Amino acid sequence: MLKLDAESLYAELRQGVRALLADGTRPDAVLVGIWSGGAWLAERLQRDLSLPGTHGVISSTLHRDDFGARGLAAGTDATALPFAIEGRHIVLVDDVLYTGRTIRAVVNELFDFGRPASVTLAVLIDRGGRELPIAAAFAAARLAVPASQRLRLARADDGGFSFAVTQAH
Amino acid sequence: MLMRRNPQLNAHGELIHLLSIEGLPKAVLTQILDTAGTFLSVNDRDVKKVPLLRGKSVFNLFFENSTRTRTTFEIAAKRLSADVINLDIAKSSTAKGESLLDTIANLSAMHADMFIVRHAESGAPYLIAQHVAPHVHVVNAGDGRHAHPTQGLLDMYTIRHYKKDFSNLSVAIVGDIVHSRVARSDIHALTTLGVPEIRAVGPKTLVPGDLAGMGVRVCHDMAEGIRGADVIIMLRLQNERMSGAMLPSAGEFFKSYGLTPEKLALAKADAIVMHPGPINRGVEIDSAVADGAHSVILPQVTFGIAVRMAVMSTIAGNQA
Numbered sequence: 001m002l003k004l005d006a007e008s009l010y011a012e013l014r015q016g017v018r019a020l021l022a023d024g025t026r027p028d029a030v031l032v033g034i035w036s037g038g039a040w041l042a043e044r045l046q047r048d049l050s051l052p053g054t055h056g057v058i059s060s061t062l063h064r065d066d067f068g069a070r071g072l073a074a075g076t077d078a079t080a081l082p083f084a085i086e087g088r089h090i091v092l093v094d095d096v097l098y099t100g101r102t103i104r105a106v107v108n109e110l111f112d113f114g115r116p117a118s119v120t121l122a123v124l125i126d127r128g129g130r131e132l133p134i135a136a137a138f139a140a141a142r143l144a145v146p147a148s149q150r151l152r153l154a155r156a157d158d159g160g161f162s163f164a165v166t167q168a169h
Numbered sequence: 170m171l172m173r174r175n176p177q178l179n180a181h182g183e184l185i186h187l188l189s190i191e192g193l194p195k196a197v198l199t200q201i202l203d204t205a206g207t208f209l210s211v212n213d214r215d216v217k218k219v220p221l222l223r224g225k226s227v228f229n230l231f232f233e234n235s236t237r238t239r240t241t242f243e244i245a246a247k248r249l250s251a252d253v254i255n256l257d258i259a260k261s262s263t264a265k266g267e268s269l270l271d272t273i274a275n276l277s278a279m280h281a282d283m284f285i286v287r288h289a290e291s292g293a294p295y296l297i298a299q300h301v302a303p304h305v306h307v308v309n310a311g312d313g314r315h316a317h318p319t320q321g322l323l324d325m326y327t328i329r330h331y332k333k334d335f336s337n338l339s340v341a342i343v344g345d346i347v348h349s350r351v352a353r354s355d356i357h358a359l360t361t362l363g364v365p366e367i368r369a370v371g372p373k374t375l376v377p378g379d380l381a382g383m384g385v386r387v388c389h390d391m392a393e394g395i396r397g398a399d400v401i402i403m404l405r406l407q408n409e410r411m412s413g414a415m416l417p418s419a420g421e422f423f424k425s426y427g428l429t430p431e432k433l434a435l436a437k438a439d440a441i442v443m444h445p446g447p448i449n450r451g452v453e454i455d456s457a458v459a460d461g462a463h464s465v466i467l468p469q470v471t472f473g474i475a476v477r478m479a480v481m482s483t484i485a486g487n488q489a
Binding site (some may be wrong): 059061062063067068070071072078079084108111112113114 | 183202204207210211214215216218219220221482483485486487488
């Protein structure tokens with residue numbers, strides 16, 4: 001079974017996001033984490049990079065394309081954006097980039113709040129398997145993970161990250 | 170033992186129609202309230218619309234008059250991107266003698282995906298739910314004296330919003346309980362969500378003693394009924410009942426059971442006052458209370474839209 005060191009991947013991601021924010025093309029960019037793994041990452045990046053204000057959290061729930069088959073997921077993963085989106089450079093953060101369908105949904109969700117100046121994607125792992133024309137500007141790791149395996153970020157009580165790899169069913 | 174499945178739930182226990190709160194598990198109620206919280210925040214967006222019911226047709230079938238409920242269902246369906254068709258059924262085919270099920274069959278042939286039904290006969294939404302195709306969902310928007318489940322849920326949302334937790338509350342429901350489908354839905358919902366004390370307050374003609382069988386405390390004295398209450402739900406005194414022998418007069422009722430600032434002072438200092446509307450000022454509620462600091466009557470209306478969005482999107486996402 002696949003072994004991944006989430007903490008060292010996070011250190012890579014931190015460097016990558018720092019570079020995206022500093023390259024001069026995204027003045028006053030803000031971090032928006034995709035619920036739930038991406039939101040944990042954004043929260044820690046916000047702190048570790050000493051960024052002002054609070055990170056945003058975005059949920060794909062209201063724009064998912066599998067609503068007809070799966071219905072509404074239980075639980076409340078509400079979008080919370082503590083800043084205006086209109087004209088803003090957005091750096092989206094997520095744990096795993098796979099089919100691209102979640103990214104499509106959250107980009108639509110984002111546009112319900114205004115017209116951002118740009119949207120950039122940074123992820124811990126790009127596992128391949130794309131079904132939409134979507135790409136990450138930064139991925140701490142790019143590796144092919146078979147469709148039979150499910151990859152999820154977990155957060156311990158002390159805030160440390162790890163990856164749970166399970167068999168998909 | 171032969172168990173008959175609740176017609177509102179599919180084989181996985183998921184909600185496919187909303188016909189009554191009675192018999193629904195706590196988890197189903199809680200999930201709707203949680204989902205409503207998500208939809209409430211849609212009001213803060215530039216685009217106050219989400220695409221969950223895009224391409225679906227929702228038919229508002231009101232066999233009985235309603236302004237508020239029909240309008241909030243319409244707004245809720247439109248916020249979910251559904252196409253909404255309002256049928257003023259009293260003036261249409263039913264008046265020409267068409268049966269209820271023939272009306273439903275014809276509207277189904279027009280590719281209806283959901284029916285929102287209000288009917289003077291208790292049980293009409295059940296009859297419709299039994300006869301629609303598997304992909305069609307039915308919401309009861311009030312049937313006779315039986316149930317008004319979305320009002321019950323929006324009342325629960327309101328209580329949870331202001332009181333956070335159901336487990337220590339005293340809730341007084343005041344007025345014409347016997348004719349009220351709202352009271353019935355509220356009592357079932359409060360019981361399921363674990364409210365320890367529910368009081369039914371009103372005159373003997375409108376609050377019969379056998380209500381105690383529903384697990385409520387019956388109070389014919391208003392002061393006793395609202396003393397120490399956290400939540401007071403006032404019901405509309407239906408004018409059409411005033412002509413009968415049930416009540417002496419509206420003025421007489423107000424004197425005994427109308428909610429005035431003096432009577433409200435008997436409740437907890439942070440008590441909230443609710444009313445399903447439309448309110449009759451000076452009959453069941455004094456203007457000073459209806460417009461006062463304890464009143465949450467208008468927030469109830471706003472929450473009602475989010476709760477109806479939650480109900481419609483929940484049932485539309487579940488397969489029969």
